[in-house]
Amino acid sequence: MNIVVLPYLLVIICSLTSTFLAYLIVKERNLVVAILLLLGQGIFHSLLYYLLMAPDLFITYIPVSVGITPLLLFLLIKKTEWREYD
Amino acid sequence: MKRFLNKLFVFTIILVFFIISTGSFKYYTLVIGVIVSAITTYLFESSIVKKTLRLYDVLKLLYLFKYIVYFVKAEIHAHLELVEIILFNKPIKPAIVAVPYHVESDYGVTLIALTVTNTPGTIVLNIDTNSKLMYIHWINASTFNPDEARLIITSGFEKLVEKIFG
Amino acid sequence: MIKRDVLVAFSLSLLVLSISLIIWLEGYIRIATPIISSLGESYLYYSYNPWYSNYTSFSLNVVSAIIWDYRGFDTFLETTVLMASIIAIYTLLRGFEEKVFLQPKGLSTITKTATKIVIPLIIAYALAIATHGQLTPGGGFQGGATLAVISSLIIAVYSLEFLYYMGYRSKRLVVIRGLCLIGLIIVAITPLLIGFILNTKSYIFQNMSKEDSFISMPSFLFDAPLAGSIFFYNVFELLIVFTGLTTALMLLSLRDVELKKAFEVREVYE
Amino acid sequence: MSEVFIQLAFRTSIIAFIVNIAIAMYGVYTRPSLIKKFICLIMFTDAINLFALFIGFRVVNNTYPKPPVLIREPVSPGELEEFKYIAVDPLPQALVLTAIVISLAVFMFVIGLILVYYEHYGTTSIKAMRSGGVEEVFE
Structure with a gap:
């Protein structure tokens, strides 16, 4: 019997890492670190798009989540404030 | 036609990259690829290759192979040194040294900086183009004299780089 | 980042794994069944199907x-949403002025040289995935987003001044964007115009021939399927998304000197 | 064996994204900073988009499915039937692609709004805005 295990294992790892990073992003006070963690989560999400057999979304999501959104957020932080006060 | 070889060089590289990235080889791909790479060559040719290329520049590719062999040797040597430091607890002396360089072209400087960063133990922090100095973080600084440091770290690369881009 | 936060996050992901293990052992819902919706199935069957020429679009993707x-109409309205957001940013920052002759700064020589080599290759890749949108994965939006990476690289490495030096102004980009939107509309109403001239029935956003109208866009070019209007839409969409994202990046990276007037003007209105 | 492993994998990721949505909602409601609220909104959008993609996924005969792109150009009717039988649903993918574009447009507008808020109040914290300005917060 032909058993394909590796892609399903990668799906499990990617989704668990996504949840792990999501909690850290919400709790992080330093916004620069929060954006870098968001970028890391974007990489795992784009890998999930590839594993779910959506190559179009894979190609779209890499420049959007790794290139444009972090740059916009960094520009915003440079103009406002980089720390979160309670 | 001025700088014909420069244009042909840039055009060929972009066309090959276009065909590889589409993943199909048809007349459709070829026609659109020729149009796209002609436009890109027209826009970026003068900024990418500053020097006018000549036909015997093909021989410089041989020096590129020599450079790769030299680079692999230096890489292995640096790795062994780092293994010695980690396993046998050899005393280290980290410091930032200023090293002069004598290469003219931008590509040569970039290639030297990237190779020095890639070999473990040394990292290029910044380049001062006015006074021609490279600021290098060195894990085991045996000397602080700029010329001696240059002999140890970069002079071997510089000789070959000057032959490739000079 | 405190150690306690990392522990809580790790236990959260373990919770997810344990819940899914429990559901797995109990054998509840089934996911990833072989059945899909009949609409999706018909799209898969008719998308490239030379035997049913009234339903197909000759697109491999x-x-x-x-x-x-x-x-098509859905995507057209989505493109106008992007246009609307750019106009909204314009109204928020109204009164700004672009100071073209400030001194450029930028990063070191190493980064600049590496970026210089990469930029033409990114352009070639973006145009490749946009023009082959009907053959391989990709399309107008993918190509536009990849091209916009170039302007973000230039802003990060060479500073905004270099974009001004290359001739980019936000007003020019908006004009190009509007022209491309008009081009998209022209492609959409071309079959309608041809039908009007030939005095036959035809539809807006029509691609291939339908049961009651024989008008069709070109389906093949040389030896590859061109998929009619999809190729033209992809090229226009590439330019629209590129200019839109570049305009937004330029407007949001304006310096304080350039924005000073915009906020002064607002205080006068209040 | 393979069948149960598939079920485990996709249940795990679906529950992971439900938890992600919950975390993102928590962030939007409780964090005071507008920028942090915005980052949580981005997370929320990503989780919803990936969630929608699971609707179209399918596994036939325990083999991994194919993307909805035909690879060879001159197709035979038999190949087309097989493609219809084994490829994933393209409709959610097209809708998610549209959603990504629209969300990017909305993000750019929200960033402009936050800039103007900061210029007006001198802070991005929503609590400080409520109490009327920066001075009272830092006392």
């Missing part, structure tokens, strides 16, 4: 066929 052929 089914997603691109859905976006620009079967649901």
Whole structure:
């Protein structure tokens, strides 16, 4: 019997890492670190798009989540404030 | 036609990259690829290759192979040194040294900086183009004299780089 | 980042794994069944199907066929949403002025040289995935987003001044964007105009011939399927998304000197 | 064996994204900073988009499915039937692609709004805005 295990294992790892990073992003006070963690989560999400057999979304999501959104957020932080006060 | 070889060089590289990235080889791909790479060559040719290329520049590719062999040797040597430091607890002396360089072209400087960063133990922090100095973080600084440091770290690369881009 | 936060996050992901293990052992819901919706199945079957010439769009990439052929009007309105957001940013920052002759700064020589080599290759890749949107995965939006990476690289490495030096102004980009939107509309109403001239029935956003109208866009070019209007839509969409994202990046990276007037003007209005 | 492993994998990721949505909602409601609220909104959008993609996924005969792109150009009717039988649903993918574009447009507008808020109040914290300005917070 032909058993394909590796892609399903990668799906499990990617989704668990996504949840792990999501909690850290919400709790992080330093916004620069929060954006870098968001970028890391974007990489795992784009890998999930590839594993779910959506190559179009894979190609779209890499420049959007790794290139444009972090740059916009960094520009915003440079103009406002980089720390979160309670 | 001025700088014909420069244009042909840039055009060929972009066309090959276009065909590889589409993943199909048809007349459709070829026609659109020729149009796209002609436009890109027209826009970026003068900024990418500053020097006018000549036909015997093909021989410089041989020096590129020599450079790769030299680079692999230096890489292995640096790795062994780092293994010695980690396993046998050899005393280290980290410091930032200023090293002069004598290469003219931008590509040569970039290639030297990237190779020095890639070999473990040394990292290029910044380049001062006015006074021609490279600021290098060195894990085991045996000397602080700029010329001696240059002999140890970069002079071997510089000789070959000057032959490739000079 | 405190150690306690990392522990809580790790236990959260373990919770997810344990819940899914429990559901797995109990054998509840089934996911990833062999059945899909009949609509999706018909899209898969008719997207490239030379035997049913009234239903097909001659596009090997089914997603691109859905976006620009079967649901073309939807995507057109989505493009106008992007335009509307740019106009909204303009109204928020009204009164800014672009100071073209400030001193450029930028990063070190190493980064600049590496970026210089990469930029033409990114352009070639973006145009490749946009023009081959009907053959391989990709399309107008993918190509536009990849091209916009170039302007973000230039802003990060060479500073905004270099974009001004290359001739980019936000007003020019908006004009190009509007012209491309008009081009998209012209491609959409071309079959209608031809039908009007030939005095036959035809539809807006029509691609291939339908049961009651024989008008069709070109389906093949040389030896590859061109998929009719999908190719033209992809090229226009590339330019629209590139200019839109570049305009937004330029407007949001304006210096304080350039924005000073915008905020002063607002205080006067209040 | 393979069948149960598939079920485990996709249940795990679906529950992971439900938890992600919950975390993102928590962030939007409780964090005071507008920028942090915005980052949580981005997370929320990503989780919803990936969630929608699971609807179209399918596994036939325990083999991994194919993307909805035909690879060879001159197709035979038999190949087309097989493609219809084994490829994933393209409709959610097309809708998610549209959603990504629209969300990017909305993000750019929200960033402009936050800039103007900061210029007006001198802070991005929503609590400080409520109490009327920066001075009272830092006392």
